[in-house]
Amino acid sequence: MKAVSVEEAVAMIPAGASVMVGGFMGVGTPERLLDEVVRQRKTGLTLISNDAATPGKGVGKLFDQALVSKLTATHIGLNPKAQQQMLANQIAVDLVPQGTFVERIRAGGCGLGGVLTPTGVGTLVAEGKRQIEVDGKPFLLETALRAQFALVHAFLADYLGNLAYALTSRNFNPVMAMAADTVIVTAEHIVPVGVIAPDHVVTPAPLVDYLITNG
């Protein structure tokens, strides 16, 4: 793990990059990283995020500035700007059931080719997908999902990069921290090694590439 400024970290992300962003309706989202992505105007992003949050909050800021060209998400109904951009074909949107979304990312981070899920069988979600029977039950083959960058927000990070999360801000963060080539983390508090007890570490330090420094 390397500690870097938010400017340095975001400078590593090229325009058009694929980026996973943790958070659920803007809760547990690395806001400082997103503010800097907006400031450096990283355009044409492929965004993988549970939702589009709301304008001005979380990944909603990326839609305010029209920085997203492709989106994989589970629900964008609470962000009218993302909806408008989708209906105007400015962004290509792939809507995925939430349990499938997280399992595809988990598969991507765990070296699996994909997962078999019953969710979506017999619905529009099944279109174009392979259906596989196991013990007489139908499942969809949903392929793994990875990104070049994961932007993750933790409650605690220690000097080595061990992470712990708070309440419902955990959501997709630990799963995404497994599934990208480069993992960049912001934390509410940076604390000495040992403050997070081994049993309370959720994301182990070797998964974290960059920790954003305070200030």
Added chain:
Amino acid sequence: MDPQIIIARRVAKELRSGNLVNLGIGIPTLVANYVPSDLKVFFQSENGLIGTGPIPEQGMAHPTLTDAGGRPISALPGASTFDSAMSFGLIRGGHVDVTVLGGLQVDAHGHLANWMIPGKMVPGMGGAMDLVTGAKRVIVAMQHAAKGKSKIVAKCSLPLTSARPVNLVVTDMAVIGFPDGKATLLETAPGLSVGEVVALTEAELAIPDDVPEMRI
């Protein structure tokens, strides 16, 4: 009584002590208000919490304690938090005893459509498809009709949420179940006759000999 409250009160009667329950947004959220205090029900919020409590008092909200709509909530003693893979493992894996969801249409075989209106409303399915596919019991809580049109239809014209039929539909007019895969009128709302419910329902309803009045 307000139609939404009739629905919420009746659905609350379906919950049992020890149940793990997931409530969708809208009318389903109201169900928590009508669960008797001696019933120990665990409510899950799919963004990663079991043991959701009421909206915190003014000034007591915490930015990392929210429901699936991002609104502040509280957590009851004994609550637990987890990531989204665990949360949907609980849902898809059959560990959730009851889910209560809103609906746009339910058809004569119990199929639910509740996630999109093509060309009009495409918000995304969020967790709905996993909930309907994986929960042990699926209850739909919705108004019987919208703009005078029955939402209990012969066949869903809107895209389905799951191939798995729901177990029970509770509306402001009736309780409908699907024994043998066929819509069956189980109860009528106070003051409504069987004939009135049938007249306001597009789907053909099987009518048992005894159709009691909904007790709320």
